Amino acid sequence: MTTVLEYNGKVIPTDKHGYLIDFTQWNEEMAPLLAKSDNMELTEAHWEIVRFVREFYLTYNTSPAIRALTKALKTKFGEDKASSRYLFRLFPDGPAKQATKYAGLPKPARCL
Amino acid sequence: MTILHVQRTSAFDKNDFAQCIATIQSNDALVLIDDGCYNLTHSMFNTLKNQHPDIKIFHIDDHAQARAVKIENSQSQPIAMAQLVELTFEYDSTITWQ
Amino acid sequence: MRTLSVVITTPPSSYLTITAIDYITHAINAGVDVVGVFFYQDGVLNASANISIPNDEYQTHKQWQSLNQDHGIDLHVCITACEKRGLSDDLADSSSESQSNISQYFTVSGLGELVELTAKADKMVQF
Amino acid sequence: MLTSSKKIAILNASSTINEASKEALDAALIYGSYEQTTSLFFQGEGVRQLLNNQNVEIVSIKDYLKTMAALEFYDIENIYACKASLAERGLKEEFHLDNVQVLNSDDFSKALHQHQVILRF
Numbered sequence: 050m051t052t053v054l055e056y057n058g059k060v061i062p063t064d065k066h067g068y069l070i071d072f073t074q075w076n077e078e079m080a081p082l083l084a085k086s087d088n089m090e091l092t093e094a095h096w097e098i099v100r101f102v103r104e105f106y107l108t109y110n111t112s113p114a115i116r117a118l119t120k121a122l123k124t125k126f127g128e129d130k131a132s133s134r135y136l137f138r139l140f141p142d143g144p145a146k147q148a149t150k151y152a153g154l155p156k157p158a159r160c161l
Numbered sequence: 162m163t164i165l166h167v168q169r170t171s172a173f174d175k176n177d178f179a180q181c182i183a184t185i186q187s188n189d190a191l192v193l194i195d196d197g198c199y200n201l202t203h204s205m206f207n208t209l210k211n212q213h214p215d216i217k218i219f220h221i222d223d224h225a226q227a228r229a230v231k232i233e234n235s236q237s238q239p240i241a242m243a244q245l246v247e248l249t250f251e252y253d254s255t256i257t258w259q
Numbered sequence: 260m261r262t263l264s265v266v267i268t269t270p271p272s273s274y275l276t277i278t279a280i281d282y283i284t285h286a287i288n289a290g291v292d293v294v295g296v297f298f299y300q301d302g303v304l305n306a307s308a309n310i311s312i313p314n315d316e317y318q319t320h321k322q323w324q325s326l327n328q329d330h331g332i333d334l335h336v337c338i339t340a341c342e343k344r345g346l347s348d349d350l351a352d353s354s355s356e357s358q359s360n361i362s363q364y365f366t367v368s369g370l371g372e373l374v375e376l377t378a379k380a381d382k383m384v385q386f
Numbered sequence: 387m388l389t390s391s392k393k394i395a396i397l398n399a400s401s402t403i404n405e406a407s408k409e410a411l412d413a414a415l416i417y418g419s420y421e422q423t424t425s426l427f428f429q430g431e432g433v434r435q436l437l438n439n440q441n442v443e444i445v446s447i448k449d450y451l452k453t454m455a456a457l458e459f460y461d462i463e464n465i466y467a468c469k470a471s472l473a474e475r476g477l478k479e480e481f482h483l484d485n486v487q488v489l490n491s492d493d494f495s496k497a498l499h500q501h502q503v504i505l506r507f
Contacts, residue, residue, distance in 0.1 A: 109456035110449050114419040117459040158339040158369075158412075162499050167384075169275060180399065180430045183470060184495045195278055224278075242285045249382050250261055250291075256397065256504045257385040259275065266505065300409050300507070340409065370416035377422070378390035383503045 054082060068149070068156040072106070075153025083151045087142070091151065095139055101125065103152035112149045112157045164189045165252035167245075168197035169259035172205050177258040182209050190217035190252060192245060193237065197258070198225040201232045210236075221245065262292045264376035266385040267302035271310055271319040276302075279386035280322045287330050295333040295376045296326075298365070299340055306336040306365040307346055308357075320362070327364040335368035335376070336361065394424045395501035398432035402442060407435050408450045410507035415453075418460025425464040426457070427498055428486075433471045438482040454483055468494045 054061040054069070056079055062070040067086055069075055080099055084091050091099065105113050105121060113121055115133055123131035136144035145157050166185055172178035178200050185191060191209070193200055198220050200206055209216070222239035225232060232239075240248075249255060263286055269275040286293055298305055310320040326332040341347065341361065348359040348367050361367060377383050396414045400406040417424040428436055435451065443449050457465070467488045472479060479488055489497060498504065 105456075108452070110452040111456065113456070113459060114415065116419045116421065117456065120461075121459045162502070164499060164504070176430055177399070183491045184429075184498060186495060186499065195275055242281050243289060245282060246286045246289050246291065249263070249384055254502050254504050255382065255384050256506055258506065268507070299413070300406060370413060371420065373413065374417055374420040374422060377392065377394065377417075377503050385505055
């Protein structure tokens with residue numbers, strides 16, 4: 050796993066786990082690059098969650114814990130996409146951990 | 162339900178005791194521990210007694226002695242730490258005011 | 260059997276922590292099953308592996324060690340609260356020789372453990 | 387999932403400009419995310435956490451007050467404020483949340499007495 054993110058010939062600072070230091074530096078083109086460092090390819094299904102998590106963070110200044118994420122998703126996308134099984138299938142290392150990373154957000158607190 | 166109020170700060174120093182008194186109900190109990198023992202000589206202690214004449218009040222004897230706080234046993238019942246453990250289980254919940 | 264869990268938010272340098280240890284010890288002596296102690300806020304500082312207290316003062320850290328070693332009490336620290344205060348079990352990249360500066364007698368946990376301890380014990384008391 | 391019927395109360399007594407108030411919120415969120423029945427109580431200086439028009443970012447504090455609006459996703463619906471604490475401080479009931487229940491001391495206390503576990507930060 051690399052912890053260096055290069056974008057447009059510039060190095061975007063990341064922490065040792067590969068998360069952006071400054072979430073305001075993120076744009077949508079960086080998401081596939083961040084995913085690539087985990088050997089992940091983003092499908093439209095991934096994108097839905099990544100965008101949703103980013104939006105949640107911008108609104109509430111926190112990334113949603115998995116149960117809050119599923120509850121919030123239910124309102125927007127309905128029951129099918131609001132199960133933790135669905136989310137873990139998309140993000141096997143943990144939806145909270147992975148989706149926040151590709152969305153350019155800080156690493157969620159380890160204890161949450 | 163009943164609450165055991167564990168008061169750990171002095172009203173001469175902090176505001177916690179005032180909130181404790183505002184929250185306490187007649188079936189609850191108050192235990193003064195640590196600097197909470199100083200409240201035995203605070204005017205708010207009388208306020209509490211007036212509001213809830215029959216409320217159970219305890220203090221940890223060692224903690225009061227350590228601070229040279231002298232109390233009439235009619236004001237508050239001296240207990241040891243072992244009894245605080247027992248009290249914890251006699252009430253439904255505990256609030257620690259610190 | 261009566262069960263109890265305890266939340267500690269005071270640092271090792273505070274005399275209030277002595278009272279907490281005294282209370283836990285009396286609970287054990289009374290046959291109460293202390294299912295765990297959870298350290299939060301400045302309470303996590305109790306988990307530092309580098310505490311040294313002059314010999315003629317109360318040995319807070321040694322008392323925690325004894326509660327863990329001699330009485331099998333689980334001591335859980337919130338890792339997020341730890342890391343904010345310079346305590347970590349992940350010091351691989353730092354200049355520190357050891358991987359961790361958290362005492363071996365403490366268990367690295369998260370707030371989820373607080374929820375578990377709340378659910379598991381008859382009573383939860385905060386110090 | 388944990389099976390516990392205990393009701394949890396987080397009693398907030400710290401002002402906004404105090405890290406204890408953020409850590410109290412973190413604790414509430416975690417209880418909520420484990421689907422424990424959780425209520426928030428604001429008393430004493432704690433009532434300041436509810437006031438609108440605060441901007442803690444001016445003094446470089448992360449605006450965790452915004453996070454309180456997400457409490458509904460954690461099924462935390464009961465948010466109580468002590469009326470006497472507000473009055474004592476000359477504060478109006480103008481909050482950044484719209485579901486705050488302002489209670490007089492006796493009702494505030496009675497609501498608190500419904501909970502088996504009370505943590506105060």
